[in-house]
Amino acid sequence: MADSELATRAPESDAQDTNTPSSSGSPALASAPTNPPMTEHCTSDRPLPTGQSSTGELTKLNDIDVYISKPADYPHTPSRLLLLLTGGTGLHSVNNQIQADRFASEGYVVVMPDLFGGDPAPNSRLTAAEIGETSATMGAAGAGGGPSSSSLLDVFKVKALETAKTFLIDMWLARHTEEKVMPILEKVLEGARDEFADAVSHGSGVYAVGYCFGARYVLLLAAERPARPGQQQRQGRDEEANRSATVPPQIKAGALAHATLVSKGDFVGLKAPLSVVCVEDDPVFPDEVRIAGEEYMSENGVEHEVQVYPGVPHGEC
Structure with missing residues (x-):
């Protein structure tokens, strides 16, 4: 991935450069609530620096609205493909677009899809x-x-x-469930592999980074999981085991920062290497969920790194 400062800084909040990671233990994996609350960091953008704007383009990829940012010398210089999954502020957040541009400046072709079909999370301020x-x-x-x-x-x-x-x-979250978001990602990945085949080939796969809401979907894309009903026809059936076919990891490696809506079960099936950045005592990514995830990855040989920053709120690591 790109340098650690770029990969871990939340688009909607300022980084806290003075914080240092802490370590933690690893208890057994178990079930956990799947719908913890979201904080105002999840739904609000920080003020933009004066005169700063995004440089990529809003377009469509396989009929899904996306923001695409490319390195200045692409395609003359080989690049890798990065899928950027946003928090609730969504596709049209200039902060998110600038974050995509920063990854592009590090040599990635960045595809940032609209995970919400034009319906970003309600702002932290009521109308x-x-x-x-x-x-x-x-x-x-x-x-x-x-x-x-x-x-x-x-x-x-x-x-x-x-x-x-x-x-x-809560009403917004009810409109944007895994059943709605995963088909969007599948279409975007299909289109990106076709449109930017050179970048996928150069990186030997697709890389992904997710913030807040989008972080959970990095976990899902990094795992081997049972095929969804719509995928079973394409994937076929595993008759010998008498069970649905599985879908392999859809990304080569991933990074997630200040995740929300993650349960312990979301770590099951992980195969692709992961970098996890979070804060201590985070109410929307509880320590027990993180620690259980660390244990699962260690026990199952998943290459990973976990950085935990103490003394800062969710979204400011």
Whole structure:
């Protein structure tokens, strides 16, 4: 992959260069909740530096909207193909596009697909209409209160807004499940292998990096897994074992940073080498999930590295 600073810095947050990784142990793999919450880092972009903009292009690949960024000297100089999977801010986030451009400057042809079909995650700030509606409701509830009603009302408003944000995120997550996202990735990979066959050949496969929401899909693409119903017809049946055919890893190697929505079971079947970057005590990528994943990779001979940064929140490693 590209240098560690580039690969681990979240597009939607500033890096904390003074943090150092810590080590951890490895308990047994077990089940875990599959839908932990997302934080505001998952749905908000940081302000762009003045005058900075993206340089790639928005186009379609196998009928999927993608952002493509290429090295300046491509195709005259051989490059490798990198699939960049975003957090909830999605395809049109300029931060995400600039991150793709930075990978391109390191010698990768970068394909960044729209994982959400034009429906990025709700921003961490509610819309003006939603805030106004909530405030009006809270104002009516607090009318006629005593001397402390104003301060209590303020607390109530904050809690109501937080609840509204969580509700919007939950509704959004329900629209963008594995069953919706994986077919998008399969189409993009099929198109990319055809369109950029030279880059795939030069790298002996496709590389992938994922942030936040997209990080889980790096895990899924790095694993050998049972074929989905739509794939079984193409893959055939394993009659001898009387089970569905499996799909081999779709990437050569992957990296994931500040993952969310990952369960311990998502590590099962991993084959491709992985680099995992995360923070300590992350509520959306709990230590128990990470540690169980480390143990699984160690026990099953999966080449991997794990960096854990203490003292920073999710999204700022």
